[in-house]
Amino acid sequence: MNIESKISLQEVRKSFGSRHVLNGITLDINQSEVIAFIGSSGSGKSTLLRCVNLLEAIDDGAILLDGIDISEPGINPDPFRRRIGMVFQNFNLFPHMTVLENIALAPRKVLGQSKNEANDHARELIGRLGLSDRADGYPDQLSGGQQQRVAIARSLAMNPEVMLLDEITSALDPELVGEVLDVVRELKSNGMTMLLATHEMGFAREISDRVCFLHQGQVLECSPPAEFFSRPQHERTQQFLQRVTDAGRL
Amino acid sequence: MSQPGVTRRQAFERRQKRRSVLIAFTSTVIVIGLVVALVPQTPGWYKVKRSFFDGAVLSDTFAKLLSAFVKDIQIFLWCAPCILIWGMTLAVCRSVRTPALFPLRLFAAAYTDIFRGIPVILTILLVGFGVPGLGLHRPWNSPYLWGSVALVLAYSSYVAEVFRAGIESVHESQRAGARSLGLSSGQTLRYVIIPQAVRRVIPPLMNDFVSLQKDVALISLIGPIEILRQAGIDKSKYANFTPYVGAAIIFLLLTIPETRFVDHLMTRERRRTSGTAVR
Numbered sequence: 001m002n003i004e005s006k007i008s009l010q011e012v013r014k015s016f017g018s019r020h021v022l023n024g025i026t027l028d029i030n031q032s033e034v035i036a037f038i039g040s041s042g043s044g045k046s047t048l049l050r051c052v053n054l055l056e057a058i059d060d061g062a063i064l065l066d067g068i069d070i071s072e073p074g075i076n077p078d079p080f081r082r083r084i085g086m087v088f089q090n091f092n093l094f095p096h097m098t099v100l101e102n103i104a105l106a107p108r109k110v111l112g113q114s115k116n117e118a119n120d121h122a123r124e125l126i127g128r129l130g131l132s133d134r135a136d137g138y139p140d141q142l143s144g145g146q147q148q149r150v151a152i153a154r155s156l157a158m159n160p161e162v163m164l165l166d167e168i169t170s171a172l173d174p175e176l177v178g179e180v181l182d183v184v185r186e187l188k189s190n191g192m193t194m195l196l197a198t199h200e201m202g203f204a205r206e207i208s209d210r211v212c213f214l215h216q217g218q219v220l221e222c223s224p225p226a227e228f229f230s231r232p233q234h235e236r237t238q239q240f241l242q243r244v245t246d247a248g249r250l
Numbered sequence: 251m252s253q254p255g256v257t258r259r260q261a262f263e264r265r266q267k268r269r270s271v272l273i274a275f276t277s278t279v280i281v282i283g284l285v286v287a288l289v290p291q292t293p294g295w296y297k298v299k300r301s302f303f304d305g306a307v308l309s310d311t312f313a314k315l316l317s318a319f320v321k322d323i324q325i326f327l328w329c330a331p332c333i334l335i336w337g338m339t340l341a342v343c344r345s346v347r348t349p350a351l352f353p354l355r356l357f358a359a360a361y362t363d364i365f366r367g368i369p370v371i372l373t374i375l376l377v378g379f380g381v382p383g384l385g386l387h388r389p390w391n392s393p394y395l396w397g398s399v400a401l402v403l404a405y406s407s408y409v410a411e412v413f414r415a416g417i418e419s420v421h422e423s424q425r426a427g428a429r430s431l432g433l434s435s436g437q438t439l440r441y442v443i444i445p446q447a448v449r450r451v452i453p454p455l456m457n458d459f460v461s462l463q464k465d466v467a468l469i470s471l472i473g474p475i476e477i478l479r480q481a482g483i484d485k486s487k488y489a490n491f492t493p494y495v496g497a498a499i500i501f502l503l504l505t506i507p508e509t510r511f512v513d514h515l516m517t518r519e520r521r522r523t524s525g526t527a528v529r
Contacts, residue, residue: 053430082432092427095523096445103440106431138523157433193290 004033006054006193007162011061012071014044014051014217021047023217024061032191036225038205039214040240045197046089048214049164052195053086065162082110083123085155089167091147093139095155100124100135103154112156118157125153129183145176153184163187169203181207202246204227213237300490306390307492315496318480318503321503322466325476329466330459332402337409342439344410355453358410365407371468374400378472397469405462412454416447456512458467460505467497477501 005028012020016153019042029035037045050056052063054070054077070080094102104176107113113121113153126135129149139147148168155163169177181203187194188207198204204211205225213234214224220234232238256264267449289295342359343351365373377400379507420443428438470479477497484493 028489050426055426077429078432078434081430084430086430088423088430090423090426092423094424094427094442094446096449106428106433106507109437109441138372140524154431 001240004031006033006069007031007050007195008064009048009061010064010194012048012051012055012063014047014056014058014060014209021217022051022058023218026061027212027219029195029221032193033193033210034188034194034196034208035222036208036211037195037197037214038199038201038204038240040213042077043186043214044217045214046166047199049086049195052162052230053084053164055065055086056079059157064202065151078110082158082165083160083161084127084165085158085160087148087155087168089170091139091151091171092145093147093151095139098138098150099131099142099150100134102139102150103157104155107157121155123155128155130179143176145179148172148180149178149183152180153186156187162193162195165198167197169198169200178202201229203243213240215240229249260526267387267473274344289428302491302495304488304490304492306388307484307488307490308496311481311488312483312496315477315480315493315500317496319477319500321474322463325394325401325466325469325474326463329398329401329405332398333405333409336402337367338413338444340406340410341413341417342444344414345439348499362407362410366402366411368403370404370465371471373404374468374472376400377403378469393469393473397472397474401469402461402496408458409455412451412458415449415454416451417443419450431529433486452512452516456509460509462503463505463508 007029009025011028012022012025013020025044025048026214027035029113037048039045039068047056051058051071057073060073061071062069065080065083065203069075070077094105097105100122101121103125104113104115104118107118107121108115108178109210119235123132123135126132129151129152131146132147134146134150139150142150148171156207168184169180177200181200184194184196184203184207185217195223196208208223208225211225211228211233213220213228214237221232221237228237229241290299340358340361341476343354346355346360374397378396381396381399382393417439424442424446425438430433434442467476467478469484470476475483477500481493481497485491506518
């Protein structure tokens with residue numbers, strides 16, 4: 001185990017009933033590192049991210065955050081979730097709250113910020129993400145790209161140390177993908193540690209420090225993007241990349 | 251050929267609208283005309299008219315009925331908030347998954363099963379006659395009190411089920427979104443799940459409250475002189491059923507605007523929070 005690593009996955013296993021979704025995943029993620037998980041649907045990418053956020057309890061193995069085992073059964077997950085932001089494929093915004101309220105809710109209720117403090121910070125984030133004129137709108141009145149940027153802002157409002165991005169562009173129209181990816185680029189330039197599950201190969205190649213290929217709940221291969229895409233080692237990886245290339249996605 | 255300044259679509263919609271107004275008007279006139287023409291032809295009509303629609307009796311009794319109806323409204327007004335609070339408490343108890351609170355879940359489930367399964371009128375009779383039978387003294391033997399308690403017991407079980415359905419209808423992803431931010435399960439329930447659940451169940455909830463407004467009249471069976479009781483007294487006095495019709499009219503004067511008002515609130519809420527509507 002690497003003492004320095006921000007997050008350390010050790011032999012992580014998870015099954016739903018008789019279906020083994022994660023079959024012993026081991027991976028160390030350094031501070032400020034960006035890891036892209038790729039693989040076909042059902043390979044376990046989303047489940048892995050949900051496990052890191054403790055939304056799913058793992059069956060065996062361990063997940064360490066700054067060397068602390070956060071996956072210990074029975075542990076209160078809330079203090080750790082605060083430090084790990086998550087953005088979902090379908091945004092999961094709260095439809096009954098305005099953009100501002102969506103972003104300010106957790107800082108107020110979890111961090112105990114005053115309403116003014118939380119709103120000021122939320123407005124600052126909204127401005128940074130180019131949504132200033134939307135602060136008082138409701139999620140359903142926004143485009144998909146705007147909603148996803150709000151969801152990212154909502155996560156950032158908690159000042160997380162790590163961000164988990166679960167196929168955050170998969171539900172977006174192609175012309176809206178760019179605005180969301182710009183935000184992720186900005187996060188990287190600020191040194192955010194990120195784990196992302198994605199189907200955007202071009203983006204994975206551009207933004208990540210390492211690309212990891214998941215197949216049937218195992219990491220088959222993990223390497224810097226230049227190497228990963230030009231010289232995939234594993235046969236499965238080659239097949240997957242071939243299929244993606246054939247589909248015109250690379 | 252379209253008129254100047256009017257698009258093809260607008261011209262079409264105008265024609266459509268004119269046509270549907272005409273059809274609706276004609277069919278309404280025909281139906282009402284038939285009822286007005288045919289009902290008086292029935293052999294018993296003159297008797298029914300005399301004993302149910304006597305204008306003189308109505309004008310004599312209406313004011314008294316109206317003032318008795320104030321009692322119904324009072325009972326409704328103190329029961330409604332109790333029902334909402336108790337119903338929500340039960341619903342939350344049933345949604346809690348913590349093993350330590352299992353007895354609460356069990357209690358809430360048994361409670362709703364029992365009171366949903368008993369006719370309201372029986373609950374009122376059992377509570378209204380049973381509890382004061384314990385030999386309680388004034389004011390604790392008041393039929394108003396125990397009648398209201400019975401209504402709260404019965405209606406909170408319906409309302410609890412409505413709330414529970416609302417809570418369960420909020421998608422799991424909302425919970426995930428909230429929990430991923432570090433909100434506790436209680437905070438998630440309070441700030442994310444329940445507000446959405448309540449918005450969704452307002453229409454069925456209103457149905458229950460319109461029913462409650464009407465079922466308040468059942469309390470008359472255990473004593474209080476509210477509108478139904480008053481109508482019964484007047485019926486005997488005048489040997490005429492018109493006071494019942496008067497009572498029905500008074501109920502409608504309240505319940506119809508109530509439902510329309512809620513419809514209006516719902517439409518406004520939907521327009522406020524959602525994008526463009528589909529035609």
